[in-house]
Amino acid sequence: MEKLDLAKAYKAYYTASTKPELVVFEPISYVTIIGKGDPNGTIFANATEALYTVAYGVKGHYKKLEKDFTVAKLEGQWWVDGDPRTALEVPREEWHWKLLIRMPTYVSGEVVEEARTAAMVKKKELKRIANVGYESLNEGTCVQMLHVGPYATEPETLSQMYPYIEKNQLRICGLHHEIYLSDPRKIEPAKMKTILRYPVEAEKVVMG
CATH class of the missing domain: 3.20.80.10 (Regulatory factor, effector binding domain)
Structure with a gap:
């Protein structure tokens, strides 16, 4: 019997770049x-x-x-x-x-x-x-980035994501989402990997 491994079956969901990127999920x-x-x-x-x-x-x-x-x-x-x-x-x-x-x-x-x-x-x-x-x-379109290090240093990664969102004329439209790729009980904080993700949508243009 073959066992389904979601991390392998949905690699795009469980992987992220060390730079901000735009992704879409069903x-x-x-x-x-x-x-x-x-x-x-x-x-x-x-x-x-x-x-x-x-x-x-x-x-x-x-x-x-x-x-x-x-x-x-x-x-x-x-x-x-x-x-x-x-x-x-x-x-x-x-x-x-x-x-x-x-x-x-x-x-x-x-x-x-x-x-x-x-x-x-x-x-x-x-x-x-x-x-x-x-x-x-249904988070749909998201901006995500891989955070490497302890949870306390996440603001360093978020400080790269926010300008990317603004530059691409997007706005956050959902909750801050984290995926914990590392078990903190088994790995030192400096090497922990966490995907940080925000649902986004196009910035609404206000007509004058």
Whole structure:
């Protein structure tokens, strides 16, 4: 039985240049969980565990059907509500996030719900499993860039993306999106790789 590796099947999605670039994506389905708080805190850790628990439950279901797949890289969308400051100027406890794990196209919402229900029974102590959902995102046209280094130095990469967006007469129309290509538990911060991505659209021209 051949196992589907999404990173290999969708190379354009899981690779990025070290310079800003324009890319386009079709609608994609994910298992997701929404939360708020410090990414180094317990809430974030529990949410991540809950998300992976359901993702592996979905994988187990399809493996029995001989449609096995490798659970994809963790992703995150980040935002701050009603605050004019940039995210890094806001206390980390105020950060909002949606964690995502991409699913193969053949995965159905019904199977995700079955996996979530089974996981809630198996891991009753992990209450956040109840918050795992299944949804499709259509980010369409995006500007992205590969960030190499610790998460704290992401502003250095973003400082190259913003001028590129402005130069190409685009504007950000969606949430800051990150794809974590490296496991911070297994690699030193200076070598970590993260794709930074923003959905964009053409800047609207205001007629005088």
